[in-house]
Amino acid sequence: MATKKTIAVVGATGAQGGGLVRAILNDPQGGFSVRAITRDVNSDKAKKLAQSGAEVVAANVDDLSSLEKAFHEAHGAFCVTFFWEHFSPEKELAEAMNMAQAAKHAAVQHVIWSTLEDTRKWVPLNDDRMPTLQGKYKVPHFDAKGEADKLFTGLGLPVTLLLTSFYWDNFIYFGMGPKKGPDGKLVLTLPMADRKLPGIAAEDIGRCAYGVFKRGHELVGKTVGIAGEHLTGAQMAADFSKALGKDVVYNAVPYGVYRSFGFPGADDLGNMFQFKCDFNEYFCGARNPETALALNPALESFEQWLTQNKSRIPLGD
Ligand SMILES: NC(=O)c1ccc[n+]([C@@H]2O[C@H](COP(=O)([O-])OP(=O)(O)OC[C@H]3O[C@@H](n4cnc5c(N)ncnc54)[C@H](OP(=O)(O)O)[C@@H]3O)[C@@H](O)[C@H]2O)c1
Numbered sequence: 001m002a003t004k005k006t007i008a009v010v011g012a013t014g015a016q017g018g019g020l021v022r023a024i025l026n027d028p029q030g031g032f033s034v035r036a037i038t039r040d041v042n043s044d045k046a047k048k049l050a051q052s053g054a055e056v057v058a059a060n061v062d063d064l065s066s067l068e069k070a071f072h073e074a075h076g077a078f079c080v081t082f083f084w085e086h087f088s089p090e091k092e093l094a095e096a097m098n099m100a101q102a103a104k105h106a107a108v109q110h111v112i113w114s115t116l117e118d119t120r121k122w123v124p125l126n127d128d129r130m131p132t133l134q135g136k137y138k139v140p141h142f143d144a145k146g147e148a149d150k151l152f153t154g155l156g157l158p159v160t161l162l163l164t165s166f167y168w169d170n171f172i173y174f175g176m177g178p179k180k181g182p183d184g185k186l187v188l189t190l191p192m193a194d195r196k197l198p199g200i201a202a203e204d205i206g207r208c209a210y211g212v213f214k215r216g217h218e219l220v221g222k223t224v225g226i227a228g229e230h231l232t233g234a235q236m237a238a239d240f241s242k243a244l245g246k247d248v249v250y251n252a253v254p255y256g257v258y259r260s261f262g263f264p265g266a267d268d269l270g271n272m273f274q275f276k277c278d279f280n281e282y283f284c285g286a287r288n289p290e291t292a293l294a295l296n297p298a299l300e301s302f303e304q305w306l307t308q309n310k311s312r313i314p315l316g317d
Helices: 015-025 044-051 064-071 089-105 140-154 202-219 233-244 255-259 266-278 280-285 289-295 302-312
Strands: 005-009 032-038 055-058 076-079 110-115 159-163 186-189 196-200 223-225 229-232 248-251
Touching: 005 015, 015 032, 015 076, 015 202, 032 044, 032 064, 032 202, 044 055, 055 064, 064 089, 076 089, 089 110, 089 140, 110 140, 110 202, 140 159, 140 266, 159 202, 186 233, 196 202, 196 233, 196 280, 202 223, 202 289, 223 289, 229 233, 233 248, 233 302, 255 266, 266 280
Parallel strands: 005 032, 005 076, 032 055, 076 110, 110 159, 159 223, 186 248
Antiparallel strands: 196 229
């Protein structure tokens, strides 16, 4: 039997990386094996991955030599950063550089960099439609990822840039789901005006990444944008109403109001939603559900995702 190609996966115990690990393990005839990277090989999540058949190794994206070991003799590497753990674009840039250097050192044959746009290419810092944040960013959790694209391409790595979309899982974990208003009615508050929001089940990002590794050479040097569906706030509220069996209304709050909500990162997210609205045609066009479906035949619609996950969405009952 031919030797399997090993994919080293950063963030393997998390959403994107976890989806990729499971996609590889669920396809034993696919020709790939998986090396799950975690900071703690003894955590419950890491042990579960090992029990499922993954090779589990320790590394930290802040530590280049640990990454070099973790990428050693791997065919592919899935690279992602964790903005919401530290809120620092500079840290993301340093971590992306570490991953790019480790991939170069290991002569990895296919790298996926999970990225987003550097919004400053569309909204320069002197454009005052939205505030500049942290001194030199418009959407900090996007901008550094986009800026880091050139760290991967600049080293001449065989990289596919994977443009991801809003996780529907944010309705479970990020406090973005429908909430009861003063009149007891459920309200979905999003500053998306009447524009479409490309969204995806987080698990599908990993499954699409697996599709990218399977396609291999053909997607090296390409940017691949993925989404499950593009939906307006009103369409999502209608899907929520159907799934929950209760009326959910869409509240298209203005971006400025959203920025002032005061939770950590509200300003960053307010700017992000404004970027998605102001450049909606570009933003949706860059994330084609057909592309995602071709990479991942199991791609879920929002309705399918809701059917699976509706009981996990905190509604503040
Ligand atoms: N939420 C969205 O809608 C959305 C959409 C597009 C893109 N994103 C981006 O997705 C990224 C996060 O990816 P995710 O959601 O897959 O993450 P996640 O689910 O939060 O998982 C992060 C995992 O990464 C590991 N990790 C954290 N810090 C690490 C470090 N220093 N070194 C090595 N591993 C580390 C942790 O595993 P261990 O504890 O096992 O080490 C953790 O399980 C963010 O940068 C965010 O901007 C989010």
